[in-house]
Amino acid sequence: MNFVVPDFYPAAAEIFVAVMALVIMLASTFARSIARNLSYFLTQATLVAAAFITIYTMEGEVVHTFSNMFISDLMGDFLKLMIYFSTAIALLYGRGYMADRKIDKPEYYLLALLMTLGMMVMVTANHMLPMYIGLEMMSLALYTMVAFDRDSARSTEAAMKYFVLGALASGLLLYGMSMVYGATGTLEFSGIAQAIYNQSANQTVLMFGLVFLVAGICFKLGVVPFHMWVPDVYQGAPTAVTLVIATAPKLAAFAMAIRLLVWALFDIAEEWQVMLMLVAVASIVLGNLAAIAQQNIKRMLAYSGISHMGFMLLGLLAGVVEGDRHFALNAYSSAMFYAVSYVIMSLASFGMIILLSRAGFEAENIDDFKGLNKRSPWYALMMLFVMFSMAGVPFFIGFFAKLSVLQAVVAAGYFWLAVLAVVMSVIGAFYYLRVVKLMYFDEPVDAAPIHAPAEVRVMLSANGLAIAALGLAPQMLMSVCAYALLGSL
Secondary structure (H helix, E strand, O other): OOOOOOOOHHHHHHHHHHHHHHHHHHHHHHOHHHHHHHHHHHHHHHHHHHHHHHHHOOOOOOEEEOOOOEEEOHHHHHHHHHHHHHHHHHHHHHHHHHHHOOOOOHHHHHHHHHHHHHHHHHHOEOEHHHHHHHHHHHHHHHHHHHOOOOOOHHHHHHHHHHHHHHHHHHHHHHHHHHHHHHHHOOOEHHHHHHHHHOOOOOHHHHHHHHHHHHHHHHHHHOOOOOOOHHHHHHHHOOHHHHHHHOOHHHHHHHHHHHHHHHHHOHHHHHHHHHHHHHHHHHHHHHHHHHHHOOOEHHHHHHHHHHHHHHHHHHHHOOOOEOOEOOOHHHHHHHHHHHHHHHHHHHHHHHHHHHHHOEOOEOOOEHHHHOOHHHHOHHHHHHHHHHHHHHHOOOOOHHHHHHHHHHHHHHHOOOHHHHHHHHHHHHHHHHHHHHHHHHHHHOOOOOOOOOOOOHHHHHHHHHHHHHHHHHHHOOHHHHHHHHHHHHOOO
16 A cells, blocks of 8 residues: 655645644643733634635645545635634633633633634545544534533533533434445545445435434534524523634534535435425524523524524525526525624624623623613614624625525525515514614613723624625625635535
């Protein structure tokens, strides 16, 4: 057997992040007195440097390395940049929050970096094994981060739930992967696609494997019926960790869905589209109806996240219609645009909860937002932008995200599905508008001044304004998503 030395150049960003994780671990061990600040700044510097490396190594064409296990393409590069961006902002927002609660340990930032590395591996995987390894690296880091506040019983309980259900989901996914391997004789995505195209795969075993794969993907996205962990983890975890869970991992889960379902199993798209349709409908209905009853804003955003991921799946299920593949690019790019839009909105929504929280006080209840306009008109306006965008009010990014997905669904001929989604969005608008009503028309319950570091205030303002600006000019981001997907084919 002749060993071929792989081309390390396309994976330069991943190698750099892995090396820096080791550097941060050693630095925080030997420099305990300054470890907290050092770990934070080194992590942020690593994310910025990784972004530059990713841009520098961007080929603009599809490149394979590591025996075809690693794929470098425009979709992967764009999603990696969004993952760096969202993780860096999440750590910036959460730093003060973690410090107030005396849990800003250097290990926290190290785990965030390892989680990012796991997501990068998921995004660039062209093989079942690196996909699974990346997923586990991300998940194990997240389980630990949820339990980071060791003195909180609620946080520990949330971490245990997340770990048990996550292990179950990983098992389902692994079982599905092994069945697909049994049916096709390969673990490589292009090889699986080739085996299905040549009709050399065992159809019965393949269908069983597909069911388990879809179940695993649905869990990682947090959609019905694998949503049980989402509200409890969102509520139980420290808000800074909830912010991390609600943003970048959604992009990684989207990448996993695209790689597994579109890259590997595109020729049986009509089978998995039916499964996604059932999941999407259930998620949109349950997410919107359950969110109405919530008094805790983190639980409300958790259920709203379930409905948003259901919306994102609408894009994935509208790609192939009766064997016609002309709709695929439009549908998948609209789903990608939705995922990116949701991450931008989630950053701002949980950032606002962190802004209103302080040492000894968690701004977790919807009532904590009462009278925010009298306390800080500017941040009330930012939260208004976020809530309107999530509700799908015109001329915010959330509206165009929903519109692009609905257009893809209607183009695919699923008119009833678009009607159902619109009706549920109208129902869902109630709980977003309730927050706006409390901010502008109720008297403040808490009159304490809002303190936050200057960089958090600036970034949160920029985040809110970006939601409004991208709503006025969404075409650029839509085009980037479509171009990234087109360049990856």
